[in-house]
Amino acid sequence: GENVEQHPSTLSVQEGDSAVIKCTYSDSASNYFPWYKQELGKGPQLIIDIRSNVGEKKDQRIAVTLNKTAKHFSLHITETQPEDSAVYFCAASIESGGGADGLTFGKGTHLIIQP
């Protein structure tokens, strides 16, 4: 089955700096890669996703890059703000017609924004 590795487990950055979280996956058939943000006491929330037919996707201050050859993908957050403090999870899946398969998640990165 799929295996997703995520690094680092904890990341502390100064407010205004950039943060990068990296993930690798094992199954070359995986073609859908979402990123979730989990705030304290809440369930994970999708913040951005990328499919294997593109190499990069951007949404305001967040971006995700995908390298299919190396089987890794990364989350980039620029101009970090206090509200970015949370646990971030990457995930991978094989997207087929029905969307029913579960996601395989990384172990999470605790992002801390220092004021």
Added chain:
Amino acid sequence: DVKVTQSSRYLVKRTGEKVFLECVQDMDHENMFWYRQDPGLGLRLIYFSYDVKMKEKGDIPEGYSVSREKKERFSLILESASTNQTSMYLCASSLLTYEQYFGPGTRLTVT
């Protein structure tokens, strides 16, 4: 807005008890999922369902069963709770795409 609700935020049960965790979604989604979340292990898939009365095992189904009698409701059952099932349980739902919407979670403690 998609809403996924879980019956309890916190639950304390004794070893050997039968435990039901309920999840309801209000967006007519076909697919529903149960994950457990443990520190340092991330989220792990227990079971999922792509239709009423259909279920598929995830990565860690041992000790659990599920029930989906109605489209909007997906129940996770611990037949005989054990202390190693103390965890945060998260329910999610999705339409035909892969965007999964999560509930707030149920923190279960088995003593």
